[in-house]
Amino acid sequence: MPLNIIFMGTPDFSVPVLDGIASAGHRIVAVYSQPPRPAGRGMAEVKSPVQRRAEELGLDVRTPVNFKNDADREAFAALKADVAVVVAYGLLLPKAVLDATRLGCFNVHASKLPRWRGAAPIQRAIMAGDTVTAVNIMRMEQGLDTGPVCLGRDVAIRPDMTAGELHDELSQLGAKLMVEALVKIESGDIACVPQPNDGTTYAAKIAKGETRIDFSRPAGEVINHIRGLSPYPGAWFEIVIGGKAERIRVLAAAETNGNAESGTLLDDQLTIACGPGAIRVERLQRAGKQPMAAVDFLRGTRLPAGTRLGR
Known part of the structure; x- marks a missing residue:
């Protein structure tokens, strides 16, 4: 029954x-x-x-x-x-x-x-x-x-x-x-x-304070952090665009090679140095915008190598 x-x-x-x-x-x-x-x-x-x-x-x-x-x-x-x-x-x-x-x-x-x-x-x-x-x-x-x-x-x-x-x-x-x-x-x-x-x-509830990406961590750990918070609430970093700090949510990224001070852009393709290693952002979301591929974001936003992310 x-x-x-x-x-x-x-x-x-x-x-x-x-x-x-x-x-x-x-x-x-x-x-x-x-x-x-x-x-x-x-x-x-x-x-x-x-x-x-x-x-x-x-x-x-x-x-x-x-x-x-x-x-x-x-x-x-x-x-x-x-x-x-x-x-x-x-x-x-x-x-x-x-x-x-x-x-x-x-x-x-x-x-x-x-x-x-x-x-x-x-x-x-x-x-x-x-x-x-x-x-x-x-x-x-x-x-x-x-x-x-x-x-x-x-x-x-x-x-x-x-x-x-x-x-x-x-x-x-x-x-x-x-x-x-x-x-x-x-x-x-x-x-x-x-x-x-x-x-x-x-498995404690995700706190707002732990969603910010810590690029001093090894690249593999940063990738896991991003994957674990995608698509919600989203791991994020801050960067200055047009003189204004903006929060960028990272929805997908891949581990890659690179060596520099953590949180530094290694090229103009959103490759970011970690500690050690590096990641390349593949998909992101700007505040108040729809998710987009990183290549589409970079068409309208120039971020040269050597740029430091906000802390």
Whole structure:
């Protein structure tokens, strides 16, 4: 029989999982998402991608700020769901919520647990130079991503792969694995294995202060930093153009040869010295502009060799 499911998610990453569950024929009794947030120049309230998709599917959507209110916890329990599926919801769930469904809460996590528990596993894996990650289906506990792993699939991280590309691949795989896990949960054939104690790392949320590129780092680390923050929030540097400092987001770059003081342009093609090595910018975005190829940017902007980037 189809399961009665509460779905909990917020960003784009969660949407394919919601679609997969709906297509599999399960009954989604409610969708929980983070409340609409002010965004854009007009600061109008914007619904999350999950809320928008759930409303398109005609599902009941609920957006509590948290579950500290007794009424919100009671409303959750009153749904009498078999299972809760949680995908990047954005809140740590209290025990009262974790215990409120018949079969438990199951999470889609985009890392090879216990490596990269926490908020930004995709970005952190690439920034650290990892060559393999995974999607894990985990039975949730009160700790931060500490629950036993019920299903998983490894994914190779290509040397040129950006966080955006990995995000999309893991999201689609997560949807397939969760649908597979629900079949096992429904039949009582789900086996969840405790995570090992060794190898735990934490994927803290990306802070604004770490998005600026530090060209004193080796070129390979700079490339990983750029890949891990592309396309959002974007790694960046400052350079003076027309007498004015301008922030340039780097969306793609390649490692190359070069030797000079870090942060110096080695030629007029946006080759930048690192410490050691160099990178060549391939794709970028100026403030308030659309992304563009570096060659198109350089057609209208002269940046000669020896130019120093802002600090």
